[in-house]
Amino acid sequence: MKSFFHSIDGSVVAPKGFKASGVFCDIKRLGTGKGSNKGRKLDLAMVASDAPAVVAGMFTTNQVCAAPVKVSVPRAALKRSRAIVANSGNANACTGAQGMKDAIEMGALTAKELGVGEEEVLICSTGRIGLNLPMENVRNGIRLAAGALSHDATSAHNAAEAIMTSDSVTKEVAVEFKIGGSPVRIGGICKGAGMIEPGMSPTGSRPATMPLHATMLCFVTTDVAISKTLLQRALKQAVALSFNRITVDGDMSTNDSVIVLANGQSGAARIRSSSSPDFIRFQEALNHVCLDLAKKIVADGEGVTRKVTVFLNGARTHKEADAAARCVANSELVKTSWYGGDPNWGRVMDALGYSPSKVVEEKVDIGYRIPGSRKVLFALKKGRPTRTPIEDLRKISGAEEFEIVINLNLGKGEAIIYTCDLSEEYVDFNKGE
């Protein structure tokens, strides 16, 4: 199927009228001396729009949420924004009144440097919980980053690098398509790696229907002209189908944030209604951008050696499908068997059985599939092992990426979860400071 959009370079600066930068300001207080490059990982990022941009956001529903989230949630609810400032190396979470003061100051200083309103700046942080920010270094970083802002693709790459924590590669994407004959663009950067099972809502408060369980940060820019209402609606759907469907370790972070800025600088016609073909195309392209980035988070998760997509069909409801798929995706025993490339459907059955979803053993089908293939190799049909040779199943479950297809055969509820294995490397990486 030929898609109506195509990939382009430049991620967040691909859309017209956006600048970015990423600098080093020693947020981890490495105190590296002159001439030393040891540990000089970029740690402060900025993304700014030349013109006022419509803003929308989705934030962690963790009840313990970081100061920057508390400051950014009401600002993302305003109509317009101009910039995002973000640091890695310190989450500014569980930091009390000083943490709130610091988050507000990060925004205020950015606003001053860029000559925009204080409320027009959104703030994000990621890193260790419970430490106050080294504000003298952060202030220096903000001045450096404001000075380094550029339309050049290198700047977007630097921003993507500056938000990395345990990520091993930058995560960037951009697409271009046409609205009314004029080209428009959507670009994004994100980071993830650990503490990854986002459950985000626009207000950061937890709706009853949200899944109950990294820090992941994602910044999306676009030069389409669109209203606040439509942008928030599109982002909500895109996040529901991407970031809120991934899990690395089942730990929802205190800092998860997705922010989109739409500055209308493309010159293309304004997207007018949610039923217009233009909106539908925008939604599809935004879904692609978010899913591409979300999958990159899973692929680069801490210690990940295998990527697994769980397709859960036939539950009584979507909610039950979602709960059952998450139980499978977060089971330590299932994840370790994936690490070993073992098609251990018994552990999958066990996890389904203790999930809050209704499960009837005698109805369950479990199969394995190579991504892109249509053929599911079933290990279990109606609760009974098939005659499929274990070697054939192992060929699939031993691949770097595979799909597990589960049908509860009880109803029409469906859910997809993008996840990974649990390796010794994950444990080793997370065992200490």
Add this chain to the structure above:
Amino acid sequence: MKSFFHSIDGSVVAPKGFKASGVFCDIKRLGTGKGSNKGRKLDLAMVASDAPAVVAGMFTTNQVCAAPVKVSVPRAALKRSRAIVANSGNANACTGAQGMKDAIEMGALTAKELGVGEEEVLICSTGRIGLNLPMENVRNGIRLAAGALSHDATSAHNAAEAIMTSDSVTKEVAVEFKIGGSPVRIGGICKGAGMIEPGMSPTGSRPATMPLHATMLCFVTTDVAISKTLLQRALKQAVALSFNRITVDGDMSTNDSVIVLANGQSGAARIRSSSSPDFIRFQEALNHVCLDLAKKIVADGEGVTRKVTVFLNGARTHKEADAAARCVANSELVKTSWYGGDPNWGRVMDALGYSPSKVVEEKVDIGYRIPGSRKVLFALKKGRPTRTPIEDLRKISGAEEFEIVINLNLGKGEAIIYTCDLSEEYVDFNKGE
């Protein structure tokens, strides 16, 4: 505090009128040749009462439950029982109609060998899911085990060994105390190691209040004289305070079973009512037996290097306290930090925040304590880090066993969870066949 009971040897054969045995019958089909001892781990256990015994049981609430559980649940609901037969090496779960037939045959053959009623035999299995039992070997094992039944303490030890899977040591306990001046005894054996977060009920069906998340097997014998109603009541409380409060990996098994047989052979006065001092003493002693065995399961969990007890106080309700404590105890990031001996309270706060329990960041206290000590070293008070030096916290969290004391300061809900760290050894052990 001097306790009214004292420990004795002999576990399940310590109470009068109980025999046990444990034999090798090659359930894993190792096919070891003559003279070879390679892999000859005992794999079939039997416990039998000389006289009809009152029975009570608690079974997994996993919707996918093994054939022996399906057969044993209604038998444990009957008034009397005579024997338990159990195998390791194969869970007889997800084995369809053949599995049910095999479980029933295991009971029937045991009944025939012992000359008791078929309905008077309870059946348990533990091991890999999804394989049919090698019944010719099992039949042979049952005959051997029936012939080997003995009142000798060695036989109880053999039974404890025969139910082991990934356990590294047998788990046995027995206590003696007096009722109306006459000595009575309670003894028990159990196994655990992996797939451990039991949530058991007497009927195997899931009450709304049960935790949603080993195979763990536990057999308890006692020579007290007690009614079915009182025995079931006592077991329910004992399990609620022990096996249902442990988690190794958050995976509730398809086979979890706790069975108690009370044969009245001590000659002591009958326990007549739930308000009698005798019942209260029996309950306390049974609680001790179950908690002792439950803690042995955690201590011998797969790859466990550190034991941690989570004390969660100040939740709005017990249910919320339980949910919050389980989120902390099952968080991959919290468990890996424990592995490293790292007092990472930030990850604990993160897990509390995404738990279904109400949590207010500014009210939370988190402290660390050496078992047996009264002094809690607080890392966090009212959501803010204390001045306690990290080295002092690390001295506690670096010990082989420690307690984490959390107060949400929102109400009177309390819960305790006995758990452990997540190590590279756990991952390595579970990665494949």
